[in-house]
Amino acid sequence: MEKLSRNNRIVIITKMIIENPNKVIGLSVFSQLLNAAKSTISEDLLIVREVLKNLDMGRIETISGASGGIRYIPSVSKDEAKLFASNLCEKLKDSSRIVPGNYIYMTDVMFDPKIISKAGNILASAFIDKDIDYVVTVETKGIPLAYEVAKNLGVELITARRDTKITEGSTVTINYVSGTSGRIQQMSLSKKTLKTKSNCVFIDDFMKGGGTAKGIIDLLSEFECNLVGIGVLIDNIGTERKLVDNYVSVVEFYGVDENGEIKMSPSKKFS
Amino acid sequence: MEKLSRNNRIVIITKMIIENPNKVIGLSVFSQLLNAAKSTISEDLLIVREVLKNLDMGRIETISGASGGIRYIPSVSKDEAKLFASNLCEKLKDSSRIVPGNYIYMTDVMFDPKIISKAGNILASAFIDKDIDYVVTVETKGIPLAYEVAKNLGVELITARRDTKITEGSTVTINYVSGTSGRIQQMSLSKKTLKTKSNCVFIDDFMKGGGTAKGIIDLLSEFECNLVGIGVLIDNIGTERKLVDNYVSVVEFYGVDENGEIKMSPSKKFS
Numbered sequence: 001m002e003k004l005s006r007n008n009r010i011v012i013i014t015k016m017i018i019e020n021p022n023k024v025i026g027l028s029v030f031s032q033l034l035n036a037a038k039s040t041i042s043e044d045l046l047i048v049r050e051v052l053k054n055l056d057m058g059r060i061e062t063i064s065g066a067s068g069g070i071r072y073i074p075s076v077s078k079d080e081a082k083l084f085a086s087n088l089c090e091k092l093k094d095s096s097r098i099v100p101g102n103y104i105y106m107t108d109v110m111f112d113p114k115i116i117s118k119a120g121n122i123l124a125s126a127f128i129d130k131d132i133d134y135v136v137t138v139e140t141k142g143i144p145l146a147y148e149v150a151k152n153l154g155v156e157l158i159t160a161r162r163d164t165k166i167t168e169g170s171t172v173t174i175n176y177v178s179g180t181s182g183r184i185q186q187m188s189l190s191k192k193t194l195k196t197k198s199n200c201v202f203i204d205d206f207m208k209g210g211g212t213a214k215g216i217i218d219l220l221s222e223f224e225c226n227l228v229g230i231g232v233l234i235d236n237i238g239t240e241r242k243l244v245d246n247y248v249s250v251v252e253f254y255g256v257d258e259n260g261e262i263k264m265s266p267s268k269k270f271s
Numbered sequence: 272m273e274k275l276s277r278n279n280r281i282v283i284i285t286k287m288i289i290e291n292p293n294k295v296i297g298l299s300v301f302s303q304l305l306n307a308a309k310s311t312i313s314e315d316l317l318i319v320r321e322v323l324k325n326l327d328m329g330r331i332e333t334i335s336g337a338s339g340g341i342r343y344i345p346s347v348s349k350d351e352a353k354l355f356a357s358n359l360c361e362k363l364k365d366s367s368r369i370v371p372g373n374y375i376y377m378t379d380v381m382f383d384p385k386i387i388s389k390a391g392n393i394l395a396s397a398f399i400d401k402d403i404d405y406v407v408t409v410e411t412k413g414i415p416l417a418y419e420v421a422k423n424l425g426v427e428l429i430t431a432r433r434d435t436k437i438t439e440g441s442t443v444t445i446n447y448v449s450g451t452s453g454r455i456q457q458m459s460l461s462k463k464t465l466k467t468k469s470n471c472v473f474i475d476d477f478m479k480g481g482g483t484a485k486g487i488i489d490l491l492s493e494f495e496c497n498l499v500g501i502g503v504l505i506d507n508i509g510t511e512r513k514l515v516d517n518y519v520s521v522v523e524f525y526g527v528d529e530n531g532e533i534k535m536s537p538s539k540k541f542s
Contacts, residue, residue: 004322006278007277007278007281007318008318008321008322010278010281010282010285011281011285011318011319011322011323012322012326012328014281014282014285014286014289015285015289015323015328018285018286018289018290019289019388020385023385047278047279047282048282050279051275051278051279051282051283052282052286055283057283057286099437099438099439099440100437100440101437103437103438104438105438105439105440105461105463106438107430107438107439107461107463107464108427108463108464111418111421111427111428111429111430112427112428113418113421113422113425113427113428114291114294114425116418117290117422139410139411140410140411140414140430140432143411143414143415143418144414144415144418144428147382147384147387147414147415147418150382150384151384151388154384156379156382156383156384157382157383157384157415158382159378159382159411161411166370166371166372166374167370167374167375167376167377167378168370168376168378169370169371169376190376190378192376192378192379193378193379
């Protein structure tokens with residue numbers, strides 16, 4: 001390959017780091033792909049690092065040693081996150097979303113990449129310094145969000161199932177009590193999924209009583225793993241007592257008032 | 272904000288387009304964010320466009336008119352796709368993946384962002400010129416892959432459920448016969464999800480008899496929508512007759528031989 005100019009190399013470097021958040025990329029990978037000396041790549045990276053830092057768009061860390069290289073850690077500025085949460089509230093407040101039983105229809109939002117990729121970015125930044133091994137969720141609506149958080153953190157996603165499947169091999173199943181309905185439910189994980197002693201973050205679409213989160217803690221303890229954080233898109237503040245009390249959310253939901261209006265606002269962490 | 276250098280603007284432009292595949296971004300968005308004239312942004316974009324095109328990493332389209340701007344269409348070169356498929360085969364061939372019933376455990380792969388983001392990139396490129404409105408899947412294992420395809424195509428993901436949920440409102444449910452097991456199964460979609468007359472792509476983890484794909488066609492016809500393409504990560508070639516015959520896959524699976532070896536290779540489209 002012929003030599004590329006600096007601004008051409010910068011396009012490729014930026015593309016690669018954005019597509020591989022939290023993945024260590026050796027300087028020699030860039031050096032070979034771009035047909036340039038490592039010292040030249042280092043100078044390129046310095047430019048990319050400075051502008052991302054100045055615009056509050058994430059940071060590039062240097063990892064020294066034989067397996068060294070650089071790692072891009074995405075982040076979203078507080079202002080951008082707050083604006084995103086406000087826009088999401090507006091979208092969700094639409095009264096045509098109310099379905100019988102005063103539930104809010106939000107399936108479209110949970111499966112919309114334009115929304116979920118940014119929400120995953122925001123939630124991941126809450127756990128970036130916690131040395132996470134896995135992101136855990138339970139099927140179904142939280143999967144894209146949990147996937148984005150895992151991608152941002154550079155780790156695998158583990159999805160607990162409501163029932164057991166033949167393709168999972170041996171599984172561990174636990175029973176748990178849904179915090180609000182009081183109903184007994186099940187969740188299962190293949191024995192092949194989790195390495196013991198791992199640190200996990202639980203990501204879900206909606207936090208109500210916290211029963212599912214409690215169930216995840218029990219399930220993880222069967223694998224001798226720790227839950228070190230919880231993140232949800234929507235926190236149902238209206239539910240009085242939560243079984244867990246330490247979690248982050250993007251928006252807070254206060255219920256539907258007597259006029260049929262949905263009460264929702266950006267989470268307090270943005271205020 | 273102070274003026275940025277060309278190199279700095281190129282970092283931000285590249286980041287924005289990579290994070291928003293297939294989304295039309297107006298020149299004025301870049302112009303405001305980067306505090307630069309539109310003519311300057313156009314020159315920056317020309318550089319980004321050329322290098323992406325030369326390295327077979329996708330293309331930038333210009334959309335003219337009042338709502339005009341540019342759109343980044345990701346792509347993966349044939350060589351890169353083939354290498355990815357070969358590496359995936361090696362990973363999946365590990366005989367410890369065989370679970371009772373001669374099924375292959377591949378849940379870890381289906382939820383690994385490093386693998387699925389690239390696979391989604393590859394599958395999306397098969398449908399890029401087909402004017403797709405939605406990507407459709409059925410829970411659970413195919414969701415991250417379908418999500419990535421949707422993200423690459425710049426559209427929403429629609430996920431059919433195996434059972435109906437109160438939070439979905441009114442739903443349409445169909446029965447279908449699994450192509451290989453012959454068992455009757457159900458899938459449901461909320462009536463709020465799909466606009467009529469939409470073009471859809473069905474994405475799943477595994478294609479066996481094609482019964483699920485046939486079910487999706489029936490479900491979409493209830494919404495007067497068309498299935499215009501099918502993509503799967505793994506095509507089970509071992510199953511003789513498929514209920515559908517037009518689809519793309521990344522790898523082909525030929526079954527487990529008498530020595531307990533998994534037979535798998537990159538799909539023929541890469542050869």
